[in-house]
Amino acid sequence: MGAKKITIDVEGSKPISVRPKDVTLLHPGPVTSLGQLQPPDGDVMTAWELLAGETTTLAELSELAYGDFTPQTAWAIWEMVADGLYFSGTPDEVAVHTAVSVASTQADRAAKAAEEQAWQDFLDRVNRNELEEADGRFLQDVVAVAHRQQKQSKLLQALNQSESEENAHKLLLRLGYWDEWHNPYPQRAGITMSQPSADLPPLPDETRRDLTHLPAFAIDDAGSTDPDDAISWENTCTERSR
Structure with missing residues (x-):
């Protein structure tokens, strides 16, 4: 059988059991309630500026920011690690983000x-x-x-x-x-409403007759020069009309 589960008392709810591998140890304690984890006065921003771009530990960062590594300071720093703006990582390896990274994250969040x-x-x-x-x-x-x-x-x-x-x-x-x-x-129904686009092959090289000398008649505006349906005729040598 595997290791015994850890029972966690949840205020206002039933206790829950979790596997040891799902628990991250921040500090050996002692502490009996999260209500006790009120951080003392410190200077986390100065600690961040000093370590920007480096990697540290939760204990070292707590000592630099608050002057001590206690359950209260460990929890305060870990909340910032979990937030991910200035710090990220694990208790043994905390990445201290650069000012550029922080500014980018702030812009994304905004x-x-x-x-x-x-x-x-x-x-x-x-x-x-x-x-x-x-x-x-x-x-x-x-x-x-x-x-x-x-x-x-x-x-x-x-x-x-x-x-x-x-x-x-x-x-x-x-x-x-x-x-x-x-x-x-x-x-x-999947019908395309836009004009289809297709590549047309080049026109074949055909012998063409010049019929521009023939009169053509169409119902259109007097000044129209656009090609349109029209009627025309030509008398051939056999006197047949085309």
Whole structure:
């Protein structure tokens, strides 16, 4: 049999049992409750600046940032390691990120937060039956469902609506993204609505007769010079008309 499992008491819930290999030892203790793990005053940012680009340990980083390695300081540093902005790794090998890496991560997180806020603002507008010009990008999965090009829609899920072609069509009409003249059936049938593009072979080298001297008659504007359907005739030497 394998090693015995470790029982962890969870405040407000039942104890849970985990395998020893799923537990990371941060400090030998003693500590009896996470409520005791309030970090003392320290200077983590200075420690980060001093070690940027290097690798250290949880104990060394705690001592540099807080002047001591205790359960409280170990937990405080580990929370930052788990966050991944300034540090990452394991207790025995903590990577200290460079300023460039930190700035890049901060920019990515800011962009993600802005996108999440934009999505929430969009949902609020949808619930008010309103749309902004830039909202079309959030509706493309609904369009794809309405055109039978995919089966799932993030927006329909968020609205707790069935992801059916009919519901997608109704939503696009309700929001005014489509009007009643939009016909989704060609796309549902896989019919291409754009002009086909194909390479044409070169014209064969044929003997051509010059008929530009013949009068031609067509119903068109007087100033039109575009080729069009017209009628003309020519008397041949046998007096037959062409």
